[in-house]
Amino acid sequence: MFKRVLLILLLALTACSSGALLDQVSLNPDAISPFAGSPTIATTIRYTLAHDATVSIYLIDAQGKRHDFRADQPRAAGSYDSLFGGAVNNRVLPDGKYTVVVEAKDAAGQIAQAEKTLTITQADSTPPEFLSFTVYPDRFTPNQDGIDDRVTIRYYLTKPAQVDVYLTDGKKRYEVAEKRTTICVKDDKFCVGAHEYDYDGGIDLLATPPPDGTYDVIAEAVDAIGNRTRVTKKLTIADGGIPRATITNSGVDWAPLTVPTLKLDQGPILVALGGTLTFTVTVQNIGPVPVRTKGPEPGTIFTTSENFNTKKEYEEPGVWRVGLDYQGNSVGRPYPFRWQLGATKDLKRVVVDGKEYFYLMPGQRVTVSGTVRIIDKPPRINTEFWVGLIQEDVRIVEDHVEPRIVTIEY
Numbered sequence: 001m002f003k004r005v006l007l008i009l010l011l012a013l014t015a016c017s018s019g020a021l022l023d024q025v026s027l028n029p030d031a032i033s034p035f036a037g038s039p040t041i042a043t044t045i046r047y048t049l050a051h052d053a054t055v056s057i058y059l060i061d062a063q064g065k066r067h068d069f070r071a072d073q074p075r076a077a078g079s080y081d082s083l084f085g086g087a088v089n090n091r092v093l094p095d096g097k098y099t100v101v102v103e104a105k106d107a108a109g110q111i112a113q114a115e116k117t118l119t120i121t122q123a124d125s126t127p128p129e130f131l132s133f134t135v136y137p138d139r140f141t142p143n144q145d146g147i148d149d150r151v152t153i154r155y156y157l158t159k160p161a162q163v164d165v166y167l168t169d170g171k172k173r174y175e176v177a178e179k180r181t182t183i184c185v186k187d188d189k190f191c192v193g194a195h196e197y198d199y200d201g202g203i204d205l206l207a208t209p210p211p212d213g214t215y216d217v218i219a220e221a222v223d224a225i226g227n228r229t230r231v232t233k234k235l236t237i238a239d240g241g242i243p244r245a246t247i248t249n250s251g252v253d254w255a256p257l258t259v260p261t262l263k264l265d266q267g268p269i270l271v272a273l274g275g276t277l278t279f280t281v282t283v284q285n286i287g288p289v290p291v292r293t294k295g296p297e298p299g300t301i302f303t304t305s306e307n308f309n310t311k312k313e314y315e316e317p318g319v320w321r322v323g324l325d326y327q328g329n330s331v332g333r334p335y336p337f338r339w340q341l342g343a344t345k346d347l348k349r350v351v352v353d354g355k356e357y358f359y360l361m362p363g364q365r366v367t368v369s370g371t372v373r374i375i376d377k378p379p380r381i382n383t384e385f386w387v388g389l390i391q392e393d394v395r396i397v398e399d400h401v402e403p404r405i406v407t408i409e410y
Contacts, residue, residue: 022104022112024048024079030117034086035124036160036224042085043118045102051077053104059088059118060099067093075104087226092125127227128161135217135233142201142209142240144394145292145359146318147352151235153197153217160190161221165197167210167235168218174210176217201240209240244287245320245341245360245389245397252387252402253280268382271374273410276301279387280369281322281401283341283360290348290359293320293341298368300339304376307336317393320360322368326406327384334396335388342366378408 025047032040045057057070067088084100086092100116133155140148153165153176167174179198201209214236222228254269255278271277285291295313308315323335340358341347346366347358360366386403390396 020112021050021053021106021110022047022102022114023050025102025114025116027100027116027118031119031121032084032086033122034092034120034225035122038122041225042083045082045084045100045116046080047102047104047114048079049075049077049104051106053106055080056101056103057082057084058101058103059093060101061093062096062098067098072105085226086120086123087228090222090226090228091127092123092225092227093120094125095121095123124223124225125227126159127229128221128223129158129229130219130221130231131156131158133219133231133233135235138234139236139238140201141238142203143289144203144243144318144391145290145357146316146393147292147357149200149203149318151199153199153219154194155219155231156194157190157192157221159192159223161223161229162190163195163219163221165217165219167215169210169213169215172210174215201237203240203242206242208242210237212238212240239289241289242287243285243289243291243320243391245283245285245291247322247387247389247398247401248282248284248365250282252404254278254404255280268405268407270407270409273377273408274373274375276371276373277385277406278369278371279324279385280367281387282365282367283322283389284365285360285362288362290361291320291341292318292357292359293347294358295340295344296338297343298339298366298370301371301373302337303373307331308338313338315392319392320397321390321392322370323388323390324370324372325386325388326378328379335390337370337372338390339368339370341368374408377410381409382407 028044029040032043034041053075054072055070055075056072059067059069069084069088098118098120100118101113103113105111135151135153137148137151140151142149157163165176167176176197176199179196203209214234217233217235218230220228220230256269294316296311320341321338322341324337325335329336341360344358348361350357350359382405384403385406387401388396389398
C-alpha cells in the first residue's frame with residue numbers, strides 16, 4: 001500500500017515538473033494602428049507561466065533588429081496581460097511586420113519562447129518637441145528681495161502632449177507649475193504653442209525654497225501614443241530663504257512723553273500744531289537670509305503734507321521699511337511715512353549690475369526712529385497713530401503696532 005502511494009506521488013511530481021514553463025501565448029489583435037483616436041491603438045500580449053520565471057518581451061523588425069519592450073522582469077506563476085501600444089524606448093515603432101517574442105527563464109536555467117506576428121500601420125512616430133526651450137536667468141536668489149527672485153521657463157510645444165516641468169538635484173524632485181497665461185489658442189496646458197512658467201521656488205506662498213545648489217530643469221512631454229521627449233537646462237539657486245524680521249518686544253517709544261494718567265504710559269500724547277511726533281523701535285532680522293531695505297535714513301523728518309514718494313524714496317518690491325500711519329490717512333495707501341531699517345553705515349552694501357543695495361543681515365538688530373511734523377489740522381483733535389513693519393509689494397508684516405492717541409492742539 002505504501003509503495004502504491006509513493007508511486008502516485010512520484011507520478012504527480014513528474015507531471016508537474018514536465019509542464020510547459022510558458023504557455024497560452026496570444027496577441028490580440030495582431031495588427032495595430034498607433035495614432036490618436038485609432039480603434040486599434042494597442043494590442044494585448046497574453047501568456048501563462050507554470051512557475052516563477054523572469055520574462056522578456058521584444059520585437060524583431062524586418063531587418064533583424066531587436067526592440068525590447070520588457071527585459072528580464074520577475075514574474076510569479078500565473079497568467080498575465082501586457083498592453084503594447086507600439087512604443088519602445090519612448091518612440092512608436094514605424095510601420096512594418098514584426099515578430100513578437102515572449103521569452104521566459106526559470107531559476108534552473110530552463111528557457112521557453114513563443115513567437116507571434118504583429119503588423120503596425122499608420123504609426124504616429126513623430127515625437128513632441130520643445131522648441132526654444134529657455135530658462136532665464138540661469139541663476140536666481142529666491143529670498144523676496146526683489147532682485148532675481150524669479151525664473152521664467154519658456155518653450156514652444158510642437159504637438160499636443162502632456163508636459164511635466166521640474167527641478168531635480170538627482171535625489172529630490174521639485175515641481176514647477178505653468179502660468180495660466182499660457183499663450184495658446186485655447187486654455188489647455190497640453191496644446192500646441194508657446195508655454196511659460198513663472199518659478200519662484202515657493203516663496204510667494206512663504207514656503208522654503210529648494211536648498212542652494214545647481215539643479216537640472218527638466219521638461220518631459222509624452223503624446224497620446226507614447227512618444228516621449230526630454231530636454232534639460234541648468235539652474236543655480238543661491239541665497240534662498242524666506243526673509244523674516246520683527247519689531248522686538250521692547251516695543252515703541254514715543255516722544256513727546258505721554259501725559260500721565262492712571263495707566264502709566266498709555267495716556268494721550270500732546271503735540272501742538274506745528275510740533276513733532278517721534279517714535280523709536282528696535283528691529284531684528286530673525287530669518288535665514290539678508291533683508292533688503294532702503295531710505296530715507298532713520299531720523300529723517302516728514303511733514304504731514306509729505307510721504308515717501310515726495311522724498312523720492314519710491315516703493316520697491318521686496319524692500320523692508322518701518323512705517324508710521326494714522327487715523328484719517330487720506331494719502332491713498334497705508335504707512336505714508338517710511339524709514340530704512342537702520343543707518344546706512346550699519347548695513348551691508350551689495351552692488352548688482354552697477355546699482356547698490358543695502359541689507360540687514362541675519363541676526364542683526366538696529367534702531368529705527370522717525371519723526372513727523374504735524375502742520376495740517378487733523379480731521380479730529382484726538383488722532384490715533386501707530387507703527388508697522390512693511391515688506392513692500394509683498395505684505396504688511398506687523399501692522400498697527402502699539403497704537404497711541406495723539407492730541408493735536410491748535
